[in-house]
Amino acid sequence: MRAAVIVFPGSNCDRDVMVALQQSMGRAPHMVWHRETGMPEVDLIVVPGGFSYGDYLRSGAMAAHSPIMKEVVRRANAGVAVLGICNGFQILTEAGLLPGVLMRNAGLKFICRDVGLRVETADSLFTRPYRKGQVVRFPIAHNDGNYFADEATLKRLEDGDRIAFRYASSDGKTDAAANPNGSLRNIAGILNERRNVLGLMPHPERLADPELGGTDGRPMFDGLVKAFAA
Amino acid sequence: MTEITPKVIKDHGLSDAEYQTILRILGREPNLTELGIFSVMWSEHCSYKSSKKWLKTLPTKAPWVICGPGENAGIIDIGDGQACIFKMESHNHPSYIEPYQGATTGVGGILRDIFTMGARPVANLNALHFGAPDHPKTRHLVSGVVAGIAGYGNCMGIPTVGGECDFHPSYNGNILVNAMTVGVADTAKIFYSAATGAGNPLVYVGSKTGRDGIHGATMASAEFNEDSEEKRPTVQVGDPFTEKLVLEACLELMQTDCIIAIQDMGAAGLTCSTFEMASNGGVGVELNLDKVPQRETGMTPYEMMLSESQERMLMVLRPGTEETARRIFEKWELEFSVCGVLTDTGRMVLTKDGKVVGDLPIDPLAKASPEYDRPWTPSPKAPYVAVEDVKAPNDLGQVLKTLVGSPTIASKRWIWEQYDHMVMGDTVQRPGGDAAVVRVHGTRKGLAMTSDCTPRYCQADPFEGGKQAVAEAWRNITASGGLPLAITDCMNFGNPEKPKIMGQFVGCIRGMSEACLALEFPVVSGNVSFYNETQGEGIQPTPSIGGVGVLKDVASMATVAFRTAGQGIVLVGETRGHLGSSLYLRTVEGREEGAPPPVDLAAERRNGDFVRDLIANGLVKTCHDLADGGLGVALAEMCMAGGIGATVYGHDGGLPLHAWLFGEDQARYLVAVDNPEAMVAEAVRAGVPAAIIGVTGGDCLTVGESLSIPVAELRGIHEGWLPKLMA
Amino acid sequence: MKVKVHVTLKSGVLDPQGKAVQHALASLGFAGVEGVRQGKYIELELAEKDPAKAREAVDAMCRQLLANTVIENYAIDIAA
């Protein structure tokens, strides 16, 4: 697999995702500065977490207009896999690659902790290694993870099997108690219509190393590598 | 021109004697800009005039110390060509005035101290002391300070992995916000502040200079007009996004060989940084104020020199490398300006609009700053409280629940879940245990870090309290499996002009020194915050200790959690049931009195080294040191962390059970092991007191016939207190 | 020329910040606060001197960056 990680001013999980990719790929991804207008041919583009532009104005808003994003949109539309994690998810919604918005957490506080996620679909490059209905544990670390979209959009997402993950208790219940941030219908991650773009608030790269306390995130990266094995 | 009247001098906080010294140094009257420079350079904050004499007595050396106090931060060798650079700093007063911005700028400041030396910051910690939980301001302050620390550290992408937070009415009018940063650098790539080489360019980078934080006292002086209140907020606003860019740009530039010297602009901004750089390197400086990037129009030299705008750095570059450096800073969209040049005159010359607006000799100003030997009176020793003088409680179970849910012990999860403690992907021990452990990126090594102080001990006996603070930091690192290497400190006290307060300071310093020597745990950096007093009421003496240690391999790390049922629980160290100044006495009996537990440093060392070896050899995976609340609280914490109960057999030592369970004797640890008999035999050989006191397992914490509480119930109480306070 | 922009949440979009403020006001003892909505207020200083052209430029800025029109409305106010 060939991969690129986009780096914006204020990105800060770029190295973390690079380490996770490297672990699965056996070599380092390209790190692409936001002012570039092109990048090498790759199979996967990762828009990493962090605080691009300090999360000022709205998280992801300014990064979505960075020069490189035109290229990311173009590639996504051409079918290249794009993975947006946390701030990356916010950027992809602001850039119009994914519907809806990520608003301020309902509790108005930054939250950093492990959460349970129920895998809602195994039908995508990113979630294929998991079973539908499986509950995994990923960390979250965000201020603005409260997913919002209008009814019509939510319906389209659900009808199209485009919800990738929902916040869930360890026994798979997706109730309010399992919802850390007020997201509508406990949505933690969604796919685009073509299923080649995934945005999610939780950080798979943060639990891909047993020394950090778990490996539930690792299959996502291993699965991508397998899918793109030449 | 503003006339330098006695009132102007006084408004600048300078004494008559200090002003006479200024006249002698200059051989003439200073102008207002010069007076302002003297006043900030000689302020307590920048000159350490009340504390210097005593700070010099702290042990600062060890074979692994690369750089002790005197630079932006302390540096220790952690092997393999790597260094750990760290420091703690206070932002108490600003955080009380404006908790969010005060705390953010505190974090921003300490981060700059670390990366200015070439280190990538890898962890933040914070020591917080608030007033009584039910004081009307407390909740507002807690929520603002925590959000501020989170706001800055999270945005920077540096994990905040530890710290402490306690409550006591003595902090009602003076909260403490002490921030610590730990960084890692290559020993071959450390940067210092000494400016050298006449003719070399002086470069300003980062944010523009505005009228931020120009000193309250100086605002009163004549030059300012009516709207000065509006124009000159004394509170600075932090911009973590810009700091992240400054960090990345500096680290990128540090990969080249452009930089000769570098210094962040912290307290007293341009003034302090230029003087320190020049003085450390023995050079002069010509500073062209027209070249200082300015956020506002019409700024005076006085304002520019005293501004405390954040996110700015000053560097001396190798001549001819300016364009390389400029390209890097422009890539990161930051200000870059060659604003001066080094000279061999030993003077600082300020120019603006082609005119000299200030001309001062550097050494006399920087080095001849006042140093006081303030009068002090030794603190009276609190009387010893005998076990017999503390009556037994009716219900030991209730006592344990009270302690576990008390402000001091209650879980601080509500705080650290607001901190991103995992970013950078190396946090191998998350908050909540004894020490946080962060893997050194790309290696097997770990850095163990903690921050500690027990102010009620320091209040009762500054000397023993000072010893205890250092010993507890050492013990926390040991309990995680780390080898403690060095400390940073933040000395928070009341008004040093009062002999009683000065006596507390001296006592704490002496106690710390003794512990540092005995434990080979030197001080490599630190900070002093005096005048933490409101209406004559001083805070409890609070020497916050930030400790750092190293684990050779993070695979052999211990945590506080019980892991499996059926392991033997061994208590290491001697138990005498010391209840004076204990949390039990304060919380259960409402008595804030008594001598604190004495710290036997030889025992401390022996017991700690013994436990650390067991952990290093993979024999112990579960270890916790005993501190506030003694054995009972430690047991409860180990049960709650692991979700596993324990049965303790009681004891046969002749002590009343409440003293055995809640006494705070020092130098003790609890470990859980598969083969406790073998471990005790080993301890006997090493001359370390150790006894098997129980076994892990079940859903309850049970102590003989006297107490049995479901772990889930303890957890509910422990986790519930802070969220309820803050709801 | 000074231009003021108000960015507000569309009605029907839940406003967590407004809700939290309302709650906090109630716990401070302010009775009778029936609703709170929080938006942004942005002041721009433009070199442009022509009001019509300024409005046009700011409208583009709002659409492209200042507001997220999925959830937000904006209003532009050109100072006289």
Add this chain to the structure above:
Amino acid sequence: MKVKVHVTLKSGVLDPQGKAVQHALASLGFAGVEGVRQGKYIELELAEKDPAKAREAVDAMCRQLLANTVIENYAIDIAA
């Protein structure tokens, strides 16, 4: 009764958000943006019917919660 509140940073106080927005507008190609300041805009719905009393109440709310008077100014606007 509807009350509008504007909370703005005092002049001289650094506005990191405004600075970043100004920068972003420039890189989007909007020329001539000489300054951007970002504040808050809060709409309150009050049960109170008397404008004078409403203003008084909102003034207290601003001082106690809505504005941070150390660094911010506020302006209250009572709808007719």
